[in-house]
Amino acid sequence: MRSYRIAGATVNQTPLDWSNNIAHLKQVIKLAKEAKVEILCLPELAITAYGCEDLFLSEWLPEKAKSFLPALIAETEGILTTLNLPIRHEGKLYNCSVVVQNKAILGVYAKQYMALDGVHYEPRWFNPWPVGVVKEIELFGESYPIGDITFDIEDWKLGFEICEDAWRGKDRPACRLFEKGVNLILNPSASHFAMGKTWDRHDLISNSSAFFECTYVYANLLGNEAGRMIYDGEIMIAQHGKMHLRSELLSFEDVHVDWVDIAPDQSIAPSPEKVAPVIPKEEEFPQAAALALYDYLRKSRSNGYTLSLSGGADSATCAVMVAEMVRRGVSEIGKTAFLSKINRADWEGLTEKEIVGKLFNTAYQGTVNSSDTTLNAAKTLAESIGAKFYNWTIDDSVKAYTDTIEDVLERKLTWEQDDLALQNIQARARSPIIWMLTNITNTLLLTTSNRSEGDVGYATMDGDTSGSLAPISSVDKHYIRQWLHYAEKELGYSGLAPINVLPPTAELRPSDQKQTDEDDLMPYHIMVEIERLAIKDHRSPKEVFELLVKEDLEPADLLKTHIIKFYKLWSRNQWKRERLAPAFHLDEFNVDPRTWCRFPILSAGFIEELQEL
Structure with a gap:
């Protein structure tokens, strides 16, 4: 049997951006044809974008998507490809792949299993x-087969799995395709990014090709499509257990095609240069966040980002991610293309650092409780990456609020009696002025909440939670602290040095109280272990204790105290999680109730379960 040039392609799409979505698909088909590709797999729902949400419930959206098929079909001379979109049939909506070859429809495969887990x-x-x-x-005006169908294409018997179809174990379509003698499976996917997830996909595709004795082609969507989910654009082709192609992930390009020449009875060993290595989690994190910030910036048509830079770990991480957005984008697609996509061609003569300065405002908003140490740490980082840096104090605003409430209550506020209110008013007083800077500069305000803070509500609503976007709120604080040391040493962010030596602190109490986050809460490395079992694995307090006590992380009585504290704070702070800014999904789970984790706002708060503990 002869070799065939088989490819996967990825596209960076946006809901309702019909002209660009269709242009990307035409471009990627054109690139494939120029490369003499014969069989091309495109991603799931690539015509509409995957993230259309309840727009899929409308009558008009699937019809409009279908109206673009003739223009796309006209591009398919000499190639077989998959045009993926929602199709309404007999009153029901299906997630479909229209199989087209040489400008003719061959049939329509409809997805058999729906994803209903996590996000x-x-x-x-x-x-x-x-x-x-x-x-x-x-x-x-023509009739075609639709449903659970296969196609005979020369030496290939072609079948489909669409994304979730492949993750259904013994019930997956590939089991039945194997019985039908299928030797080529295409998998158009919209599989969200999470750090480390590529290993699961790699094993799935490789093992599938071995177990079902076939060539397996996987093509994923790319980019921050609709605000929260990030798609990594992964393309893989495996045959008989051997990976013949794996693309690099998280490209700043809007379209990308990768191919291999392969025969149904392939005996040639894979070419190593076609199989990109899997990068470590520490590298995936900034790569994904940088692309997500870039897409969010250009798709929201904003002028840049604004950040309240405290001198702490969370705001430092957000600042580095904006700098990484510029560094990685310019490095990958070039300065001209990078600036063109954000309508800033007039900045062509600027250096990368100067571009950061044009796109990024930072401000240190001090109080009498702030230290020169955090001020200097924030200023050092901002200057090192090129961000605009402003420095002001909010004591007058705090005093105005405090004086007013003291007059109303006819008493002085004290730290002994009013600790929480006195802390919160400082965080809230920072919000109006940083929002004002954001509005004046037509930028997006980043909020610095991390997942650990979301767990226990360690944040001030309408204060440090104020913002348009929470880029790191799906990542735990323990990981963030570790990653910042990596960024300083391995990515060259020397401006992080003053921050990396500081213990995390809100700096909202008087300095003589030596406030730290871990004293207020618990050690972050303990919290992340409790969180993993309690939230990700849905364990009861007693089960969490029984599992963690075996790991000897800390004395049993102290561990029990921390578990009780975690569950109590988790339960009473769901209302805060409901109000967090939109967040990127970067880790394997998050606590955003609009995506991964739903919990009642009102509950008994595990009273009986904590008594059992």
């Missing part, structure tokens, strides 16, 4: 296609 709610919009059922659908 996915597909059954809200789509119906699962029944296994083994094939019907007829009329498209543009």
Whole structure:
């Protein structure tokens, strides 16, 4: 049997951006044809974008998506490809792949399994296609088969799994495709990014190709499509257990095609240069956040970002990510393309550091409780990356609020009696002025909440939680502190040195009280272990204790105290999590109730379960 040039492609799409979405698909088909690709797999729902949410429930959106098929089909001379979109059939909506070859429709495969875990709610919009059922659908006056179908293409018998289909174990479509003699499986996907997730995909694709004795092609969407989810654009082709192609992830390019020449009875060993290495989590984190910030910036048509830079770990991480956005983007696609996509061609003569300064405002908002140490740390970091740096105090605003409430209550506020209120008013007094700077500069305000703070509500609503976007709120504080040391040493951010030696602190109490986050809460390395079991794995307090006490992390009585504190704070602070700014999904789970983790705002707060503990 001869070799065929088989490819996967990725595209960076946006809901309702029809002209650009279709242009990207035409461009990627054109690139594939120029490379003499014969079979091309495109990502799931690439015409509409995956993140259309409840727009999928409308009648008009699937119809409009379908209206672009003729223009795309006209581009397919000499190539077989997959045009992926929602299709309404017999009153129900299906997630479909229209298979097209040489400007003709061959048929329509409909996804059989809907993702309903973690960040996915597909059954809200789509119906699962029944296994083994094939019907007829009329498209543009002609009748075609739709459903659980396969295709004979020269030496290939072609079948499909669409994303979630492949993750269903013994019930997955590939089991039935194997029985039908299918030797080529295409998987158009919209699989969200999470640090380390590529290993799971790599194993799935490689093992599938071995177990089902086939060539398996996987193509994922790319970029921050609709605000929260990030897609890494991963393309993989494996055959008989050997990985023949794996693309590099998280490209700043809007389109990308990768291919291999492969025969159904391939005996040639894979070419190592076609298989990109899997990078470590420490490198994935800034790569994903940088691309997500870039897409968010250009798709929201904003002028840049603004950040309240405290001299602490969280705001430092956000600042480095903005600098990484510029560094990585310019490095990968060039300064001209990077600036063109954000409509800043007039900045062509600027250095990378100067571009950061044009895009990024930072401000240190001090009080009498702030230290020169954190001020100097914030200033050092801002200057090292090129960000604009402002420095002001908010004591007059805090005093005005405090004087007013003291007059109303007819008493003085004291730290002994009013600790929480006196801390919170400082955080809240910072919000109006940083929002004002944000509005004046037409930028996006970044809030610095991390996942650990979200767990226990260690944040002031309408204060340090104020913002348009929370880029690191799906990442735990323990990891952030470790990563900042990596960024200083391995990525060259020397401006992080003063921050990396400081213990995390809110600096909201008088300095003689020596406030630290871990004294207020618990050690972060303990919290992340409790969180993993309690939130990610949904364990009860007693189960968490029984599992963690074996790990000898700290004395049993202290561990029990920390578990009780975690569950109490978690329960009473759901209302805060409901109000957090939109967040990037970067880790394997998060606590955003609009994506991964739903919890009642009102509950009994584990009273009986904590008594059992």
